[in-house]
Amino acid sequence: MSKAKxxxxxxxxxxxxxxxxxxxxxxxxNPFVKGVTIRAVTFNSSxxxxxxxxxxxxxxxxxxxxxxxxxNIPIENLEDYYDFISTLKANRTVHIKTNKNLYKLIxxxxxxxxxIEDIGLSVYEAPTTNIRKGLxxxxxxxxxxxxxxxxxxxxxxxxxxxxxxxxxVYGLSDVVVRESGDLSGxxxxxxxxxxxxxxxxxxxxxxxxxxxxxxxxxTVFKGGQDITYVCRSAxxxxxxxxxxxxxxGDLWVCRFRFAISLSxxxxxxxxxxxxxxxxxxxxxxxxxxxxxxxxxxxxxxxxLFVGSDLxxxxxxxxxxxxxxxxxxxQEAVFNSLENxxxxxxxxxxxxxxxxxxxxxxxxxxxxxxKEFIKNALFIGLLAVISVIIVILVRYRKIKVAAxxxxxxxxxxxxxxxxxxxxxxxxxxxxxAGIIVAIGTGVDHQIVIADETxxxxxxxxxxxxxxxxxxxxxxxxxxxxxxxxxxxxxxxAGAGLLRGFAVTTIIGVSVGVLITRPAYASIVEILLKE
Amino acid sequence: MEERExxxxxxxxxxxxxxKFSLKEFYDKNYKKLLLIPFLMLxxxxxxxxxxxxxxGDFINKGxxxxxxxxxxxxxxxxxxxxxxxxxxxxxDADISVRALSSAGTQIGIIIEAADVEADELMQAIxxxxxxxxxxxxxxxxxxxxxxxxxxxxxxRAVIIAFLFMGIVVFLYFRTPTPSFAVIxxxxxxxxxxxxxxxxxxxxxxxxxxxxxxxxxxxxxxTDILLSTRVLxxxxxxxxxxILSAMRTxxxxxxxxxxxVLVALVFAQSVxxKQIMIILFIGLLVDLPNTWIQNAGILRWYLERKKKEYRSEE
Numbered sequence: 001m002s003k004a005k006x007x008x009x010x011x012x013x014x015x016x017x018x019x020x021x022x023x024x025x026x027x028x029x030n031p032f033v034k035g036v037t038i039r040a041v042t043f044n045s046s047x048x049x050x051x052x053x054x055x056x057x058x059x060x061x062x063x064x065x066x067x068x069x070x071x072n073i074p075i076e077n078l079e080d081y082y083d084f085i086s087t088l089k090a091n092r093t094v095h096i097k098t099n100k101n102l103y104k105l106i107x108x109x110x111x112x113x114x115x116i117e118d119i120g121l122s123v124y125e126a127p128t129t130n131i132r133k134g135l136x137x138x139x140x141x142x143x144x145x146x147x148x149x150x151x152x153x154x155x156x157x158x159x160x161x162x163x164x165x166x167x168x169v170y171g172l173s174d175v176v177v178r179e180s181g182d183l184s185g186x187x188x189x190x191x192x193x194x195x196x197x198x199x200x201x202x203x204x205x206x207x208x209x210x211x212x213x214x215x216x217x218x219t220v221f222k223g224g225q226d227i228t229y230v231c232r233s234a235x236x237x238x239x240x241x242x243x244x245x246x247x248x249g250d251l252w253v254c255r256f257r258f259a260i261s262l263s264x265x266x267x268x269x270x271x272x273x274x275x276x277x278x279x280x281x282x283x284x285x286x287x288x289x290x291x292x293x294x295x296x297x298x299x300x301x302x303x304l305f306v307g308s309d310l311x312x313x314x315x316x317x318x319x320x321x322x323x324x325x326x327x328x329x330q331e332a333v334f335n336s337l338e339n340x341x342x343x344x345x346x347x348x349x350x351x352x353x354x355x356x357x358x359x360x361x362x363x364x365x366x367x368x369x370k371e372f373i374k375n376a377l378f379i380g381l382l383a384v385i386s387v388i389i390v391i392l393v394r395y396r397k398i399k400v401a402a403x404x405x406x407x408x409x410x411x412x413x414x415x416x417x418x419x420x421x422x423x424x425x426x427x428x429x430x431x432a433g434i435i436v437a438i439g440t441g442v443d444h445q446i447v448i449a450d451e452t453x454x455x456x457x458x459x460x461x462x463x464x465x466x467x468x469x470x471x472x473x474x475x476x477x478x479x480x481x482x483x484x485x486x487x488x489x490x491x492a493g494a495g496l497l498r499g500f501a502v503t504t505i506i507g508v509s510v511g512v513l514i515t516r517p518a519y520a521s522i523v524e525i526l527l528k529e
Numbered sequence: 530m531e532e533r534e535x536x537x538x539x540x541x542x543x544x545x546x547x548x549k550f551s552l553k554e555f556y557d558k559n560y561k562k563l564l565l566i567p568f569l570m571l572x573x574x575x576x577x578x579x580x581x582x583x584x585x586g587d588f589i590n591k592g593x594x595x596x597x598x599x600x601x602x603x604x605x606x607x608x609x610x611x612x613x614x615x616x617x618x619x620x621x622d623a624d625i626s627v628r629a630l631s632s633a634g635t636q637i638g639i640i641i642e643a644a645d646v647e648a649d650e651l652m653q654a655i656x657x658x659x660x661x662x663x664x665x666x667x668x669x670x671x672x673x674x675x676x677x678x679x680x681x682x683x684x685x686r687a688v689i690i691a692f693l694f695m696g697i698v699v700f701l702y703f704r705t706p707t708p709s710f711a712v713i714x715x716x717x718x719x720x721x722x723x724x725x726x727x728x729x730x731x732x733x734x735x736x737x738x739x740x741x742x743x744x745x746x747x748x749x750x751x752t753d754i755l756l757s758t759r760v761l762x763x764x765x766x767x768x769x770x771x772i773l774s775a776m777r778t779x780x781x782x783x784x785x786x787x788x789x790v791l792v793a794l795v796f797a798q799s800v801x802x803k804q805i806m807i808i809l810f811i812g813l814l815v816d817l818p819n820t821w822i823q824n825a826g827i828l829r830w831y832l833e834r835k836k837k838e839y840r841s842e843e
Contacts, residue, residue, distance in 0.1 A: 139665070144676065146676070182679065182683045183683055183686055183687070183690075184679065184682070184683065186679065357673075358673070359672075359673035359675060359676035360670075360671060360672050360673055360676050361669070361670075361671045362668070362669070362670045362671070363668060363669045363670075364668045365602075365604065365664075365665050365666060365667055365668045366665055367604050367665050367666065368602060368604065368668055371798060372798065372799060375632065375796070375797065375798045375799070376802075378796065379792060379793050379796050379797060382792045382796065383788075383789040383792045383793060384789075386788045386789065386792055387785045387788060387789050390781070390784055390785050390788055391781075391785065394781050428737070428799065428801055428802070429737075429740070431802075432737070432740060432744075432802070432805055435793070436744050436747065439748070439786055439789060440747065440748070440751065442782075442785050442786070442789075443748075443751050443782040443785070443786065446778060446781050446782050446785065447755060447778060447782070450774075450777065450778040450781070454774075470758070470762065473758060473762070474754055474755050474758045474759075477698070477699075477702045477754040477758070478747070478750065478751045478754055478755075480698045480702075481695045481698050481699065481746070481747065481750045481754070482747040482750075484691065484694035484695060484697070484698055485691035485692075485694060485695050485743055485746045485747055486691070486743070486747075487690075487691070487694060488686070488687040488688075488690040488691050488694070489684075489687050489691070489740075489743060492683040492684055492686065492687035493679070493680045493683035493684050493687070493736075494676065494679075494680065494683075496680065496736060497684065497687075497736065497739075497740055500740050
């Protein structure tokens with residue numbers, strides 16, 4: 001059997017090759033992608049009425065909806081997009097073709113003549129791989145907030161979904177909101193908004209949120225003092241047992257309901273506003289002629305019918321109901337519960353007892369990000385070349401250096417593949433982690449090379465297993481010390497260095513478990529007579 | 530068979546050390562005296578850190594990201610000194626320093642670090658001087674002073690915990706007190722001496738700098754573990770043979786890493802990466818005497834004493 005065949009069929013090498021293939025599938029590189037990818041859709045804009053939805057921040061970059069043409073004019077990059085947008089006039093129809101669907105929207109007139117209202121679309125250059133660029137690489141805003149007092153886990157959960165929802169209402173969807181802590185037990189909320197440079201976002205986040213409900217343009221209740229309780233437990237919230245789910249046409253529709261309590265003042269206001277409103281009948285149920293409209297930070301987010309029995313009565317315990325639809329009953333139940341949750345979040349907003357302090361803000365220019373990627377790639381290439389030269393000078397053997405180069409590349413590809421699979425954002429800290437992982441990788445391969453080369457020149461049939469075992473004894477010790485040294489960083493300091501710790505741990509683990517054993521086998525086969 | 534191989538190895542080593550024969554002999558004969566060098570370095574470093582703490586109240590020079598303040602990076606080229614003087618005139622109460630952002634020796638941008646000044650006011654002043662800046666042309670990082678302080682405390686704690694964890698792993702691995710202690714002492718000396726040198730060159734440590742010290746724990750322990758394994762698990766040859774064979778591997782490891790670090794140091798545009806690389810480079814240099822004189826010396830002393838005790842018992 002030739003050496004090449006022996007290498008390819010060795011199980012350790014097969015595992016490494018399989019890992020590369022999986023990593024490439026996950027990274028999904030496609031340099032020929034054209035178009036602009038949808039980042040966010042502004043609430044109540046002409047685009048959102050056309051049915052285009054915001055991108056979920058959790059979706060993988062290559063699976064996101066991409067605009068290919070507008071009014072049959074191909075859109076290949078951001079420049080094409082902005083050129084097209086600048087030609088738009090009010091009250092015209094625009095056909096948008098994406099890689100998933102066709103949409104038709106009508107532009108709205110702006111405040112002044114000859115102006116149009118922003119169509120409400122935020123886009124970015126279509127990504128060519130599934131590797132997520134963190135803020136340091138693509139530009140954006142990062143805000144770290146600290147609650148003034150410590151929150152219980154469920155209060156924290158409400159706070160997070162609340163902030164996420166408020167930012168979405170604001171038209172920002174590529175937003176990461178997550179909890180972060182440190183070793184001293186401090187709590188933080190980390191908000192990352194890709195691509196955006198929104199000064200107002202910072203103010204928005206620090207505010208406790210403004211929630212208001214009106215009937216006929218008069219405020220009935222505000223968030224904070226007016227809503228004293230929102231039920232979220234099964235006995236007073238969920239699918240309405242009275243009406244449940246039913247089929248209407250092709251669709252299943254389910255109704256949900258939940259109870260809230262108003263303060264006596266708010267109940268009084270409600271009675272005062274509704275006492276003169278006429279009653280209308282819809283779907284054989286009696287409602288007031290004016291709807292209850294919910295506003296979040298001055299943007300309308302929902303409308304509810306008000307039951308006629310509330311007319312002119314100061315009731316503190318009221319029931320809020322709504323519905324959700326879907327093609328199957330299961331889907332309808334799911335959607336109505338989602339709608340309920342959203343509504344509850346809105347109602348709880350502002351009634352949060354906690355104020356948030358901004359403790360850190362970063363606004364990163366996208367120009368710096370682009371330059372940084374180029375620079376990092378250049379340095380990486382140069383560093384690898386110089387390391388390989390040193391190895392060649394020291395060992396004077398292609399058989400040692402070539403597999404080393406192969407291993408470095410393999411480790412990098414697998415590491416990026418893992419990052420793509422777990423949706424890890426590559427930022428500066430993560431790049432530092434990659435450097436450590438690759439760096440220790442070279443060190444470990446030198447240990448393997450030296451252990452296997454020992455006695456090799458004598459031609460004696462030295463025990464290969466023993467050599468590799470001894471090399472890995474050293475490597476595993478180094479591996480464990482690196483991993484345990486990184487562990488405290490996962491939790492320390494508001495998680496600001498978490499990316500560094502996680503990437504380092506993943507990187508050295510990939511190396512020790514997959515690529516470095518493969519390197520040992522390749523060198524063994526190449527050097528063995 | 531084993532014997533023949535052993536001889537082969539010895540002749541190979543002799544060949545390498547032929548030119549510097551006296552150096553090898555010196556290292557062999559005087560390893561106990563040589564131990565003074567790393568210990569003196571450690572004592573001086575501790576002295577430096579003590580003085581630094583007494584004078585400034587902190588054992589390192591904290592950058593704005595550790596004590597709170599603003600970092601503005603601008604994608605424009607301008608005179609650093611003029612801008613710094615102008616800004617210091619405008620905000621006499623603030624602590625402002627302006628540096629060039631450079632790659633391979635040429636300026637590519639400006640970095641402004643400031644404490645005790647509002648971001649908006651500072652940006653206004655900068656634009657008065659440099660002309661209006663497009664929002665894409667600059668980055669701003671604002672670190673609250675309370676977070677800066679807590680971040681510093683936290684990462685400092687993380688370094689100590691990391692160090693303890695590392696020590697436990699080393700103990701579990703070698704299961705003998707003196708060699709384990711030697712590895713831990715070498716890693717400790719690396720960090721302390723590197724810290725003192727960083728202080729002496731007046732570098733201000735940022736959050737990333739702390740990460741560099743953690744990287745250093747990993748890198749410095751690598752060579753120490755290699756040395757201890759080769760010497761302790763070795764069945765053939767003398768202790769010195771073991772040390773010298775480990776040194777060949779270890780030096781190759783250090784040189785490749787240092788070259789990669791140097792490349793990154795020269796060409797990196799990011800200030801953060803540059804700082805990490807400077808600290809790593811100093812640390813790797815400091816690691817050389819700490820591994821090959823301090824750790825190797827203690828290990829040899831320990832093994833030769835054990836041998837003597839063993840003989841006298843016989």
